[in-house]
Structures are given as C-alpha cells and as structure tokens.
Amino acid sequence: MARKRRSSKDKKSQLPMILGSVGGVGALVVAAAMIMKPSETPESAPESRFSIADYRQDASRLTGNSYRLEARIENIESIGNERLVAVSLPNNAQERLPLVVPNGVTNRVNLTRGDSFVFYVKCRNGKDEQGLDVKGIMLVEKVENM
Amino acid sequence: MKTSTYLKLLSVFGYALMVQPGFAQGLGKPSGEQTVKERTAVQSDNNNGDRNITIGKTNVDPEKGEAANPQILGLEIPLLDPSSDTVSYNGGKFDVGNNALVRARFEKYLQQNPDDSTEAKRYRKKMRELLKLTQKSARSRREVGSETLLEIGNGLYELNEYPGDGGISGSLASAVASAVAVQYANRSRHRRNDAMQKEIDDLVKKTNTLTNRNTGRGQKAAKTVGKSDTANAPNTSVTNTYTIAHNTKKIATLEAAGVKNDADSIAALELSKINFQSTIISMLMQRRYDHALIGAQVYRHVFRDGDTTLKMDSESPAAKLFESGTGLPPTVNAMATLASNMRHEIDQNMEAVTNMLAQNKLADATQSLIQAVAVGEYMQSVATFPVEGRRRIAEFWSLRRKALSTMNARDYGALEEIAAKMKAMDPDFDDSMLTSYCAGRKAQSDLHLRNAAKALKAGDEATFNDEITKAGAIWPKNPNLEKGRQQLEKIDNQDSVRDEFRTLVERKEFRTIYNEQDKFDVVAIDPELKKQYKDAIALIGTIDGMLAQLDVAAMQDTTMGPCMAYEMLVEQGEKDARYKDDSKYREALNRFALSAHDFTRALENARNCESRREYGSALSNYYRAQCLYPRSTMAGEGVKRITEIVLKAKF
Numbered sequence: 001m002a003r004k005r006r007s008s009k010d011k012k013s014q015l016p017m018i019l020g021s022v023g024g025v026g027a028l029v030v031a032a033a034m035i036m037k038p039s040e041t042p043e044s045a046p047e048s049r050f051s052i053a054d055y056r057q058d059a060s061r062l063t064g065n066s067y068r069l070e071a072r073i074e075n076i077e078s079i080g081n082e083r084l085v086a087v088s089l090p091n092n093a094q095e096r097l098p099l100v101v102p103n104g105v106t107n108r109v110n111l112t113r114g115d116s117f118v119f120y121v122k123c124r125n126g127k128d129e130q131g132l133d134v135k136g137i138m139l140v141e142k143v144e145n146m
Numbered sequence: 147m148k149t150s151t152y153l154k155l156l157s158v159f160g161y162a163l164m165v166q167p168g169f170a171q172g173l174g175k176p177s178g179e180q181t182v183k184e185r186t187a188v189q190s191d192n193n194n195g196d197r198n199i200t201i202g203k204t205n206v207d208p209e210k211g212e213a214a215n216p217q218i219l220g221l222e223i224p225l226l227d228p229s230s231d232t233v234s235y236n237g238g239k240f241d242v243g244n245n246a247l248v249r250a251r252f253e254k255y256l257q258q259n260p261d262d263s264t265e266a267k268r269y270r271k272k273m274r275e276l277l278k279l280t281q282k283s284a285r286s287r288r289e290v291g292s293e294t295l296l297e298i299g300n301g302l303y304e305l306n307e308y309p310g311d312g313g314i315s316g317s318l319a320s321a322v323a324s325a326v327a328v329q330y331a332n333r334s335r336h337r338r339n340d341a342m343q344k345e346i347d348d349l350v351k352k353t354n355t356l357t358n359r360n361t362g363r364g365q366k367a368a369k370t371v372g373k374s375d376t377a378n379a380p381n382t383s384v385t386n387t388y389t390i391a392h393n394t395k396k397i398a399t400l401e402a403a404g405v406k407n408d409a410d411s412i413a414a415l416e417l418s419k420i421n422f423q424s425t426i427i428s429m430l431m432q433r434r435y436d437h438a439l440i441g442a443q444v445y446r447h448v449f450r451d452g453d454t455t456l457k458m459d460s461e462s463p464a465a466k467l468f469e470s471g472t473g474l475p476p477t478v479n480a481m482a483t484l485a486s487n488m489r490h491e492i493d494q495n496m497e498a499v500t501n502m503l504a505q506n507k508l509a510d511a512t513q514s515l516i517q518a519v520a521v522g523e524y525m526q527s528v529a530t531f532p533v534e535g536r537r538r539i540a541e542f543w544s545l546r547r548k549a550l551s552t553m554n555a556r557d558y559g560a561l562e563e564i565a566a567k568m569k570a571m572d573p574d575f576d577d578s579m580l581t582s583y584c585a586g587r588k589a590q591s592d593l594h595l596r597n598a599a600k601a602l603k604a605g606d607e608a609t610f611n612d613e614i615t616k617a618g619a620i621w622p623k624n625p626n627l628e629k630g631r632q633q634l635e636k637i638d639n640q641d642s643v644r645d646e647f648r649t650l651v652e653r654k655e656f657r658t659i660y661n662e663q664d665k666f667d668v669v670a671i672d673p674e675l676k677k678q679y680k681d682a683i684a685l686i687g688t689i690d691g692m693l694a695q696l697d698v699a700a701m702q703d704t705t706m707g708p709c710m711a712y713e714m715l716v717e718q719g720e721k722d723a724r725y726k727d728d729s730k731y732r733e734a735l736n737r738f739a740l741s742a743h744d745f746t747r748a749l750e751n752a753r754n755c756e757s758r759r760e761y762g763s764a765l766s767n768y769y770r771a772q773c774l775y776p777r778s779t780m781a782g783e784g785v786k787r788i789t790e791i792v793l794k795a796k797f
Binding site: 052055056057058059060077078079080082083084086094095096097098100102123124125126127128129132133134135136137138139 | 751755758759760761762763765766767769770772773774789790791792793794795796797
C-alpha cells in the first residue's frame, strides 16, 4: 500500500472571482484525502497510491512524490555505505523496484534479504560524478519493520 | 587314359576346327603381327609320282624366342591351356568360352532339340553295329576283299546316306575302297612281274644255248644231229648272234619293267597309306571319333604288312607332342586308342554334366558341357543330351555371355548385378574374382575423380581434365562422372560466376552464395575469392546451425526459450555485423522477439530510459527483464551498470 504525500503549494487568492472554484477544488482535495487515507504517516504530509508500471514508464513524472511502501527485499547491492535494494511489492512478485537506502536512514532496522519492511520513499533526481542528471530515483527516507 | 591326357589331346586336335577353312576367321584373330613366319605344306612332285609330306615343323618367333604351335599337314595346331581355358593359335590367345565360333556352335547346340528322329536312331544303331563289326574284324582273318571288309564298306556307304553324317562315312568308305584298289593293282603288278620273270628265265636259257653254238662248245653234238648244216654253218652263226643280241635286249627291257613295277607298287602303297592315315587324322580333327576308330581298325585290315607307323618325322614337335599326349609312338594303333579314349572321356563328361545339373552346379556343368560339345559335338551322348538340361545351361550361359560383354563395355555396376544373378542361380559359383575386379576398377575410377576434384580446387585445369579422362576411361558409366561434367561446365562459366560472386559479396548476400555453393565453388580457384567463399559458407552454416538449436530450445521451453534465443541472436549480431545482413537471422530475431514480447519490451524500455538518464525507470525495466529471464546477460549487465551509477550519485 502506498500513499502519495502532496507537497504544499501556496495558493494565494488573488482573484475573489474564483474563490468559488477554489472552494470546489478544496472540496475535491478533501474528498481525495478521505479516500486515500494513509495507513501510517511518519509525517503529516499526504500520500498517494504507487504504481510500479507508471514508474517503469516514466519515473521523472513522479519526482517529488513521497510514498509509503510495504515491500519485501529481494536483493541488496552496496557501494560504500550506500545501498540499493530491490524490493517486490505485495501481489506483484514479478516486478522489482529499486530503492536507494542512504546511510543512516535505517536507524536500528536491519535490512535483510527476504524480509519485508515499510519504506517511506521519495522520488528524487540527483547528480552523478560528472555532474550529469540521475533521474527518478526512489530514495528511502525512513524504514520500519512490519 | 586320365583326364590330363584328355586335355592334352584336346590341344593336339585343337577342337578339330583348324582343318576347317573358316576357323581362322572365326577365331577373330587379334590385331598384331602374326609371329608365324614360315609354314610347312604338303609338297607333291607330280612328275615323279612321289609325294613328300612333311609333318611337324616348328615355327619360332625370332623376336620373342617363343616356340609357336606345331603343325600337322601344314596347318598350325591350336594349343589349349587347360588352366585358363584359352587356346593359343596364330600368335594370339583366345578364350574357349568367348571364342566366336565355339560360342556360336555351343549356342546353336543349346538351342537345338536332341535329334531323336527315326533316321537318327537308325544311324546311331548302324554306327554301333559297325563299331562292333570292326572290333570283331580285328580278331578275324585279315584279307583284302574279305566279307567283313565288304560289309564294313557297305555299312559306311549306308551311313553316308544320313544327312547328319555329313559325308564322313562316304569319305572313309572311299579311302577304304581306294586302299583296296591299290592293293589289287599291286597284286596285278606283282603277277605281271612273275610272268616277266618267267619270260626272262626262258630268254636267258635260249640265249645261253645260242651262245654255246656260236662258240662250238655244242657243235659236235649238233653235227651228229644234222649233217647238212655244215654247208650253212657261217650263216647260222650270224643268225644266232642277232638272236642273242635281241634276247639280251629284251631281257634288259623286262628287267627294267619289273623294277619299275616294284617301284610303282611301293610308291602306290606308301601313298595309299598316307591317304588313309590322312583320312583318319582328318576324322579325329573333325571330332568324328567313331569314324576314326573304324578307320584305324580297318587300316590294319587293309594294309597287312604290319606297318602302322604314321608318316611323321619322329623328331618333329608334333610327333613328340603326340607321344607326350598318348605316351605312345605315332601309329595308327595309337590313333585308334586315342579315338576310343576320347569317346570314353566325352561320355564320362556328359555323365558328369548330368550329375552337376542335379546338384545345381550350373557353372561347372556349363564348363564341362562346352568342352564336351567343342570336343565331341557328334558323339551320341552329346547329341542326345536332354532339352531341359540344355535350357538351364543356356540360361546360365546367357548370363556368362552378358557378363563378358558387360566387362568389355566396362559397365562394372551392371557386371556386379549379373554376378549376383549367377550366384543366385548357382550357389557354388565363385564370383569373388568378378566382384573384386569390379570393386577395384570402380575404386580406381573414383580415385581419379577425387584427384580431379583436388586439381579443380587447386586451379589446375590440365590435371583436372586428365584425371576426368582417366576416370571415364576406366569406368565410363561412373555416376560421379556427371559431377565432373558439371564442374567442367562451371569452369567454362567461371568468369561470369566470379562477377556474380563479387556482386553478392559486395551486397553481403552471403545466403545466396550458400544456397548456390555448388555453383560458386569454382571461384575457389582464386585464392582471394576462395577465402570469401569459405567465409560465406562458414557464416551461413554457423547461423543455420545456431538457428536450428535455438528453435529446439524455444520449443522445449516456451517461456524462457524465446527470451534466451532472442538474447543470443542479439549478442551474436553485436559480435558480428554480418549476422544482421542475413535475412534468415533477421526473420528469426523478429520471430523470437515477438514470442518474448514482454522481455524484449522491458529491455527496450530499459535502454530508452537509460539513454534519457531515467535511471530509476531503466533499472526497474532491467529488473523486469531479469524476472522474465533470470539468466539474461543483457539485463544483468544493465542492472550492474546502473546500480553503480545510482549508488555513486548525489541526491
């Protein structure tokens, strides 16, 4: 189960004429928040459903989005203190999702292959050693045992 | 007489064909110079009435130093080599079984029905009676003009009336009659000599009396007898002298006439013997052993002086050959023995033929029958051989003839088939020599073809032509020669083929070269093109082999098999760009890509994302591909590559 956490955008009402519309949008947001109620939220930010098919298609579109994922670790690769885990999501064992686990985000959680955890992730872009873009990487922000 | 002697005698009488004018032509004399340089012929001096016959001169080839065949009556004797069934004649060797005349006669014999007509039976019966009579006459009182001799002569004239006799009996009867006539003539001359001797004696007596009167030793007595003679004494003396001279001359004339009569008698007797002996020999040569036996026995009846020696030079090779064949000196008695034993041997031979046929030994039966027919065609046992036996042997003989003609035509494939048929007809038939010969010749021919192929590859056209010619000469119907012919055509067209080959290489249409490799192998003469040709053949061969294996693998595992096949094809295409030029490769790649659609799409997406630096998506797609085909090298390498980038990146 994954929920998207929306980033807040300041929308200043400059035109009173469209206040009604804003109200409508606000009602929709509320309704959506009601439907996609997060199971567990480390922060108060909202979360949305995660589709690995969409991710495979174009991860850049998801940049900035945060998700809560319950997943099973299938493989772990590491260079230095950085780790990249390949996880499988429930009911989708034929897919693997790569997650970058920066050093220190796991606290006392010991990531082991074959075990399932709750990952709080955010899709981000980065830079490689040459300063070139590294797009659409799911970066783990927090890990919890299930 | 043993069989070996029988065979030697065959050589002496040489199938008796030599006395027939058409024999030399029938043998089919091979090309080559005739080595016989001189011939001995009957030389007769008609003026003197003498006839000098030389028998048995030897002809020697001065170059080869080989003694030619001996001669009888100026005719060369064909010599039979029993070990090979060949007859040596006129400087050449001839296979008895493959001799045109013998073959023709034997085939004619095989196609004839046994002569069981009433006339034939009567003839054979009469012949048996005459043989008994002549044997009986040998023990009876021998006298010219005896009843037995008369009966034999009449019997011979009676036999002469049968058409199958061929006038042989008549000839013998004439010889007998002629000899008897000579004997009567000699008797007449002998009686005349007796009368002349009596007259000579009387004349001598009268002459002696007259001589005594002239000399007076008888005068006294004369005077007492006739007184009046005194006055006429001188005239009487003159008359006596004339009478004495006349008597002396007449005595000399009579003496000369007597000597001449004796000489004529001796000459006539010798000539008569020679004629009779020639008749007997002629009958032996003509394989008329019954007649020869009758003649030899009658000879002793006609010529009672006990001299049966053949008028043959005792040192001559023919006489020696005769002696070595029979172990006897060349006499009429020996000829009688010879004829008798020939008859016996032929009868035994025919009995053996019958027994061998009963045991299905067709090859041996055929060989024995052809010898029996060649030697004793007119013998009763041969003439009455049953038609069923003739038919079976004719069938086998036909195959043998076909084998010989096929061998001459050098059609070894057909020859082996014929040998197999002969073996099927006669399990004892030894076909090993025939089959070995065929196999050897075929191998020789094929060896030349192989050399021709090598020469073609080496670009040696002259050797190629030479080897093809040799192969064809040895085995004209060698099926592999057709390949050689096709290669020859290729050589003729090689310039255009080379151009076409170069065009195909330029267009990278290696599969076309592969599909028509027989056509393009001629370009291998050119070392550069040869390498290109070999590379093209090897490439397409490798592709086809690989595709065949991949097809099998894909069929065995319909889930991962196509993925594996696709990935392998892509990898090979990356390694060797020529793969991608092959239509069959491309077709297979598309086919497997379609079968492994999810896998290939994941890899493609991964590559696309990777190129856009969408490493998250790329890595996820590689993972997807790896899930579908865990052994995927491409996916594995992609995961490894991007993992390294991602882990080294700063976020």
